[in-house]
Amino acid sequence: MDVLELARWQFGITTVYHFLMVPLTIGLAVLVAGMQTAWVRTGDVKYLRMTKFWGKLLLVNFAMGVVTGIVQEFQFGMAWSEYSRFVGDVFGAPLAMEGLVAFFVESTFLGLWIFGWDRLPQRVHLACAWAFSLATVASAYFILAANSWMQHPVGVELVDGKPRLTSIWAVLTNNTALAAIPHTVAGCFAVAGAFLVGVGGWHLWRTRDDQHGDDGDRPVWRASVRYGGWVGAVAFAALAITGDLQGKLMFEQQPMKMAAAEALCHTEQPAGFSVFAIGDVSRPDCEDVKSITVPALLSFLAHNDFTSEVRGIEDLVQEYRERYGANYPVDDRLGELSGQPIDYVPNLPVTYWGFRLMIGFGALSALAAVGVLWVTRRGRIPRGKWFPRLALAGIATPFLANSFGWIFTEMGRQPFVVVPNPSGVDGVWMFTARGVSGLTTGEVWTSLITLTLVYGALAVVEVFLIARYVRGGVAGVMPPEKPDGTSDDHLAFAY
Amino acid sequence: MDLADLWFCVIAVLWLGYLFLEGFDFGVGMLMPVLARDDTERRVMINTIGPVWDGNEVWLLVAGGATFAAFPGWYASLFSGTYLLLLLFLVALIGRGVAFEYRGKVDSDRWRRWWDRVIVAGSLVAAIGVGLLVATTVLGLPIDADGNRVGSPFAAVTAESLLGAAALVGFALVHGSVFIALKTDGDIRHRARAFAIRVGPWALLPLAGLLVVVQLTSGKWWTWTAVAVVLVVAALAFERLTAGREGQAFAALGVAVVATVVALFGALYPNVLPSTVDPAFSLTVADTASSPYTLEVMSWVALFGTPAVLVYQGWTYWVFRKRVSTAHIPPVHVP
Numbered sequence: 001m002d003v004l005e006l007a008r009w010q011f012g013i014t015t016v017y018h019f020l021m022v023p024l025t026i027g028l029a030v031l032v033a034g035m036q037t038a039w040v041r042t043g044d045v046k047y048l049r050m051t052k053f054w055g056k057l058l059l060v061n062f063a064m065g066v067v068t069g070i071v072q073e074f075q076f077g078m079a080w081s082e083y084s085r086f087v088g089d090v091f092g093a094p095l096a097m098e099g100l101v102a103f104f105v106e107s108t109f110l111g112l113w114i115f116g117w118d119r120l121p122q123r124v125h126l127a128c129a130w131a132f133s134l135a136t137v138a139s140a141y142f143i144l145a146a147n148s149w150m151q152h153p154v155g156v157e158l159v160d161g162k163p164r165l166t167s168i169w170a171v172l173t174n175n176t177a178l179a180a181i182p183h184t185v186a187g188c189f190a191v192a193g194a195f196l197v198g199v200g201g202w203h204l205w206r207t208r209d210d211q212h213g214d215d216g217d218r219p220v221w222r223a224s225v226r227y228g229g230w231v232g233a234v235a236f237a238a239l240a241i242t243g244d245l246q247g248k249l250m251f252e253q254q255p256m257k258m259a260a261a262e263a264l265c266h267t268e269q270p271a272g273f274s275v276f277a278i279g280d281v282s283r284p285d286c287e288d289v290k291s292i293t294v295p296a297l298l299s300f301l302a303h304n305d306f307t308s309e310v311r312g313i314e315d316l317v318q319e320y321r322e323r324y325g326a327n328y329p330v331d332d333r334l335g336e337l338s339g340q341p342i343d344y345v346p347n348l349p350v351t352y353w354g355f356r357l358m359i360g361f362g363a364l365s366a367l368a369a370v371g372v373l374w375v376t377r378r379g380r381i382p383r384g385k386w387f388p389r390l391a392l393a394g395i396a397t398p399f400l401a402n403s404f405g406w407i408f409t410e411m412g413r414q415p416f417v418v419v420p421n422p423s424g425v426d427g428v429w430m431f432t433a434r435g436v437s438g439l440t441t442g443e444v445w446t447s448l449i450t451l452t453l454v455y456g457a458l459a460v461v462e463v464f465l466i467a468r469y470v471r472g473g474v475a476g477v478m479p480p481e482k483p484d485g486t487s488d489d490h491l492a493f494a495y
Numbered sequence: 496m497d498l499a500d501l502w503f504c505v506i507a508v509l510w511l512g513y514l515f516l517e518g519f520d521f522g523v524g525m526l527m528p529v530l531a532r533d534d535t536e537r538r539v540m541i542n543t544i545g546p547v548w549d550g551n552e553v554w555l556l557v558a559g560g561a562t563f564a565a566f567p568g569w570y571a572s573l574f575s576g577t578y579l580l581l582l583l584f585l586v587a588l589i590g591r592g593v594a595f596e597y598r599g600k601v602d603s604d605r606w607r608r609w610w611d612r613v614i615v616a617g618s619l620v621a622a623i624g625v626g627l628l629v630a631t632t633v634l635g636l637p638i639d640a641d642g643n644r645v646g647s648p649f650a651a652v653t654a655e656s657l658l659g660a661a662a663l664v665g666f667a668l669v670h671g672s673v674f675i676a677l678k679t680d681g682d683i684r685h686r687a688r689a690f691a692i693r694v695g696p697w698a699l700l701p702l703a704g705l706l707v708v709v710q711l712t713s714g715k716w717w718t719w720t721a722v723a724v725v726l727v728v729a730a731l732a733f734e735r736l737t738a739g740r741e742g743q744a745f746a747a748l749g750v751a752v753v754a755t756v757v758a759l760f761g762a763l764y765p766n767v768l769p770s771t772v773d774p775a776f777s778l779t780v781a782d783t784a785s786s787p788y789t790l791e792v793m794s795w796v797a798l799f800g801t802p803a804v805l806v807y808q809g810w811t812y813w814v815f816r817k818r819v820s821t822a823h824i825p826p827v828h829v830p
Contacts, residue, residue, distance in 0.1 A: 059596065060596070060597075060600065062596075063592060063593050063595075063596035063597065064593065066549065066592055067588065067589040067592040067593055068589070069556075070552075070555075070556065070585060070588055070589065070592075071585050071589070073556050073559050073560060074559055074574055074581060074585065076563065076570075077559075077563065077570045077571050077573070077574030077575060078574045078575055078578050078581055078582075079575070079578075081571035081572065081574070081575035081642075081643070082571070084563065084567055084570055084571040085567050085568055085571045085642070087567075088563055088564070088566075088567020088568070088570065088571070088785060089567065089785045089786050089789050090789070091563070092560065092561075092562075092563035092564030092565070092567055092570070092785065092789075093564045093789055093792060093793060095560040095563055095564065096557065096560040096561045096563065096564040096565075096793060096796070097796055097800075098560065099553065099556050099557035099559075099560040099561070100557055100560075100561075100796060100797065100800040100801070100804070101796070101800055103553045103556055103557065104550065104553050104557070104800075104804045104807075104808070105807075107549040107550040107552070107553045108547075108549075108550040108553075108804075108807055108808055108811055109807075110549065111545070111546035111547055111548075111549055111550055111811060112546065112811055112814065114545075114546065115545060115546040115815060116546075116814065119814055119815070120814065159786075164786045164788075164789075165785075165786060165788055165789045165792070166788065168789075168792045437571075437575040437578070437643075438575070438643045438644075439575065439578055439648075440648065442648070443578050443579055443648050446579060446582070447578070447579070447582045450582060450586060451582075451586075454586055454589060454590075458589070458593055461593075461597065465597060465600050465601070468600075468601070468829075468830055469600075469830055471830065472829070472830020473830070475830070476829065476830025477830070479825075479828065489822050489823050490822075490823060490824070490825040491542065491819075491823050491824070491825060492825075493825075494538055494542045494545065494599075494823070494824050494825055495538065495541045495542055495545050495595055495596075495598060495599050
């Protein structure tokens with residue numbers, strides 16, 4: 001493999017890894033702040049116990065989210081220096097704002113929240129929880145605005161062959177970003193909701209025969225499951241609406257990505273939506289592919305009109321060759337690709353199946369959320385073994401949907417790292433092959449292997465710790481009652 | 496002064512914030528095996544920075560992000576040119592961050608011993624990494640006309656940059672031990688103070704060496720005054736420490752950080768990354784700066800953002816101002 005391929009694998013692995021931790025942090029942070037608010041307002045100790053239990057799991061996860069995020073901040077310059085030089089004038093601004101506006105708030109107020117239980121007045125402590133959790137959402141806003149600019153560059157002019165920022169407002173209100181942000185944040189809530197349902201459901205089932213309140217925490221588990229179920233259901237509704245919006249923008253702004261999502265070879269009018277394909281979708285001529293199709297649905301998804309035309313890959317390739325060239329320029333920095341024909345078609349099996357898996361796992365997680373609200377209605381506790389098994393398995397579905405969604409989004413824009421905006425400024429686009437740093441393969445192999453191993457090892461540790469705290473229940477996180485006569489000097493929390 | 500020069504100063508201030516705050520964080524980590532006698536004392540040390548280490552580290556992220564926004568060419572050349580060193584530094588930060596959070600999550604000596612090793616090694620390697628990075632920025636890399644490194648992957652490892660690494664490690668040891676003396680009570684406080692007095696003067700020698708090397712390479716007349724300030728306040732810090740005034744010693748060392756950053760970045764200006772191949776290839780403030788509009792936008796963000804950060808981070812230090820001692824450490828309680 002050459003530097004380009006290695007650097008792409010590395011960015012993919014580290015980002016997918018980072019985005020396993022991030023959605024749980026964002027979703028759970030806001031939900032925990034909500035639990036603490038319920039406690040402060042009602043004084044019901046059930047909510048305090050919920051806050052403590054889910055807060056502990058949040059912290060175990062947060063640590064990993066932070067450290068994997070550090071690498072991302074530097075990886076642009078390390079492995080993608082040509083890209084960084086090209087887009088720096090625009091791309092750096094949201095990144096720096098994210099640091100200054102969101103990361104500082106997050107990290108500082110999280111510290112105050114963890115250690116401030118007995119140092120701060122109750123309401124100030126609660127405000128710290130909100131500051132921290134809203135900052136996680138704010139950081140998502142800035143980084144998604146940066147990413148959306150790569151998908152649909154706006155607010156720039158071309159000076160000396162490079163995009164130059166003319167309006168930060170245009171970048172921060174890019175319609176691509178305004179659709180991507182609620183979609184991603186809703187995905188985060190789906191993760192947190194499924195987590196509450198899975199863990200809470202397992203505990204609820206485990207203590208089902210406990211009539212005497214020996215396990216005093218049953219109200220905690222019941223409230224968690226119901227809370228998680230509602231969050232998951234509402235999140236899915238938001239995901240469906242924002243997903244449709246994003247799809248319509250994508251047809252307009254990145255037609256190739258949408259055609260690749262459907263593996264739609266020929267332009268069709270009206271076009272059907274492929275539900276499931278049998279055969280090799282990567283054949284550009286569509287031979288051998290049998291697809292179960294809903295007629296005219298794709299036309300509707302694209303343009304809100306059941307009869308409209310949807311352009312296929314063959315047509316688009318033709319157009320891209322005319323607009324952006326048939327061959328890569330002859331340039332030493334492009335290595336083996338120098339002078340070679342440009343492949344404008346993304347990796348079709350990945351985009352086609354990634355899109356379907358995202359929707360499929362998303363739908364499964366919605367089904368689980370609605371199902372759990374039904375089976376736990378009016379104080380019921382399902383007695384069958386299927387309940388805890390399905391609830392725990394359900395935790396994985398929104399994680400998978402998130403990962404496949406991002407893999408589809410990012411691999412669907414290849415071979416571009418900055419996708420040309422059809423109604424934007426000419427020349428503001430960049431091939432991925434042109435963005436990579438002039439490193440040796442040895443260097444990138446080293447970092448790829450190191451980061452994969454370190455991340456892998458830490459993932460094992462995190463899952464081990466989370467499982468341990470989940471099993472420990474609320475008793476494992478509540479401070480033990482102090483026997484009389486001991487000093488009150490102890491910190492409420494110490495590492 | 497135009498906006499590009501202003502942003503050069505902002506980047507310097509962000510590095511100043513990082514070096515000031517993470518200096519003692521690294522010191523605390525490295526000194527764990529030296530100053531603590533048992534697990535409770537190790538926990539005392541970790542908890543002196545418990546609520547703040549994460550916020551301290553964000554200064555590095557923002558310094559990186561701000562460099563990307565204001566000087567993309569600097570960001571791209573420095574970080575791709577020092578690729579493997581940066582990787583080592585990042586891995587150290589990863590391990591260290593996770594170790595703080597996970598160390599107390601399982602009640603087992605073996606578990607704690609492993610994470611303690613990660614904290615010590617992570618703090619040491621990260622301090623070395625920051626030292627190399629700062630020294631390389633000031634002293635230069637072999638870069639060509641396009642800003643790309645022409646030397647080996649380890650081109651940034653030179654005698655001078657290793658001196659920078661030693662300077663940072665040494666300073667972190669002093670800063671960390673004075674910080675612990677200031678933030679703890681009991682035996683550990685006295686041990687920390689004794690350590691700072693005994694080892695401090697030697698530990699600061701590499702820093703003095705680095706400052707002189709940088710001055711001789713690219714110093715200006717006025718940056719010599721900053722070097723002089725470093726030497727004076729460092730001496731003052733020891734005098735105050737022996738007098739038992741830990742707070743004043745810590746403040747004096749803070750002034751030393753400020754003067755060090757002024758000396759280093761003052762010597763660097765108007766370059767941002769000198770080329771050791773040909774001075775004509777050096778990256779300068781003017782060549783690598785973003786457009787005036789981007790810098791203006793960033794200036795507004797920084798104008799409102801930075802004071803807010805200083806206020807609430809200062810408030811955090813105020814909230815957790817009490818000294819920590821072994822009596823404050825609660826028993827381990829894990830599931």
